[in-house]
Amino acid sequence: MKLMQNSFRRPAPRAVLSVILATLVGGSAVRAADQLVPLDIKLPSPAFKGTPKDIQLSSYVEPLSDKPRPPMMVPAGLKNVAPDAKISSSDKNATADILAKLVDGDKEASDQSIFYLRKGTQWVQLDLGSPQEIFAVVIWHAHNAAKVYHDVIVQVADDPDFIENVKTVFNNDQDNTSGLGVGTDREFFETHEGKxxxxxxxxxxxxxxxxxxxxxxxxxxxxxxxxxxxxxx
Ligand SMILES: [Ca+2]
Ligand SMILES: [Ca+2]
Incomplete structure (x- = not known):
């Protein structure tokens, strides 16, 4: 308790800023000691420009922005933990060699950079090896043309079968066609920035x-x- 009183009496400016930012971030697992920094995401080259051709869109698709995405503030010292993960998929035709492309750092829009899973609701899954505090996720389905992916759902769990402590962190399946619950997030255009x-x-x-x-x-x-x-x- 003494320590706490001391830190309240004589707060370091950076600590104060962190607390204010943590309050702004709201409800996250940001710790008082965290210094917040912009998340540094290495982007691939854009592969298409301008408004998409005539495609059928849902009422809940976000308009394609022509401005760079604003940075996300995250605690300093985070690491992309995906490359060390064990990967699996609902599509048993996707071999380990194919699935390795998911985390190989190649995010380009070329044919060799993209792999396919069969039709219907499918998933890829990462086993991070131990429990992690996850602050940000970025997904590139394919940004070779202006298109919108359906039923994008991201869940985190304590077990590989997604039974224990399942938390949905994103769900844009607003008509529940994948049956995991009605999502409230919006559909989006795939771009080189990823989602x-x-x-x-x-x-x-x-x-x-x-x-x-x-x-x-x-x-x-x-x-x-x-x-x-x-x-x-
Ligand atoms: Ca890749
Ligand atoms: Ca849907």
């Missing part, structure tokens, strides 16, 4: 990414995922 999701320090060892085809095809494409976290305390 950045603020996961607010959610804890879990397993993370699963669902999708159900796109405005272009019933097949499911994946290029890369990144998971920014730190070991859970």
């Amino acid at each position: 950045l999701i603020d996961t607010k320090g959610v804890k879990g060892r397993y993370i699963r990414f669902y999708s159900k085809g796109s405005t272009e095809s019933a097949l499911n494409e994946y290029t890369e995922v990144e998971v920014y976290g730190r070991p859970a305390k």
Whole structure:
């Protein structure tokens, strides 16, 4: 208690800033001692420009922005933990060699950079090896053309079968066609920026990414995922 009183009496300016920012971030697992920094995401080259051609869109798709995405503030010292993960998928035709492309750092829009999962609701899953506090997730399905993926759902769990302590951190399946619950997030255009999701320090060892085809095809494409976290305390 003495320590706390001391720190309140004579707060370091950086600590005060962290507390204020942590309050702004709201409900996340940001700790008082955390220094917040912009998340540094290495982006691939853009592969298409301008407004999409005439494709059928849901009423809940976000308009395609022509401005760079504002940075997300996260605790300093996070690491992309995806490259060390063990990867599995609902599509048993996807071999380990194919699934390795999900975390190989290649996020380009070329044919060689993208792999396919069969049609219908499919998922890829990462076993992070130990419980992590996950602050941000970035997904690139395929940004070779303007398209919108359906039923993008991201869940975190304590077990590989997603039974224990399942937390949904993103769900844009607003008509519940994948049957995991009605989502409240919006559909979005795939771009070179990928889809950045603020996961607010959610804890879990397993993370699963669902999708159900796109405005272009019933097949499911994946290029890369990144998971920014730190070991859970
Ligand atoms: Ca890749
Ligand atoms: Ca749907």
